[in-house]
């Protein structure tokens with residue numbers, strides 16, 4: 266069972282999260298799209314580079330792309346060359362042309378497409394993406410703004426399971442996962458990987474957060490143990 270942990274803010278935190286068991290770490294670089302002032306997890310271009318440098322070869326490093334402007338994603342790939350580019354924008358998604366463009370910039374990169382799971386038609390959407398992306402992440406729509414991800418809530422896990430069974434590429438299940446519910450969700454969905462942001466954070470009164478390393482450790486241990494039982 267692959268474990269992805271999002272919301273990494275600096276190199277030391279990244280190393281602590283890896284030591285606690287994460288296989289993939291997720292970073293939110295500047296998006297130049299109106300999110301940079303509202304998302305507390307956005308880190309500067311310099312910090313993104315420092316995290317990527319400090320963790321090279323220790324885990325898979327994932328950058329999230331939230332902008333509807335394709336050029337923002339292309340610039341991110343060209344500048345940082347992460348192991349994985351995670352496309353999670355409201356109105357921009359992978360297409361065969363987008364994938365070809367990204368691969369021309371970095372032939373080694375893996376492309377992870379997000380789906381905000383909400384209805385049975387997402388099964389067909391997943392089948393479509395599976396024809397040209399490397400991985401899928403099944404996430405929750407944020408009830409406040411409709412954005413995909415970082416919602417801290419779950420969604421219909423029967424749909425996740427149906428998507429896992431419908432495609433032949435790796436699928437990461439996300440949305441409201443933490444140490445307490447990850448084993449149950451793995452048992453229900455049989456994913457290749459699981460992901461956590463909110464449920465492994467220590468949140469401060471002003472809304473800022475850091476990773477809670479003990480929660481990350483428990484999340485990784487519980488996920489791996491549940492994966493062994495599949």
Ligand SMILES: O=C(O)c1ccccc1NCC(=O)[C@H](O)[C@H](O)COP(=O)(O)O
Pocket residue numbers: 270271272291292293304306307329331353402404405412413414415416417418439440441442460461462463464
């Ligand atoms: O990590 C971010 O900064 C982020 C911001 C906006 C949308 C998604 C984001 N992260 C993507 C992830 O993969 C999250 O871990 C995933 O959405 C799950 O989040 P949560 O429900 O809070 O565990």
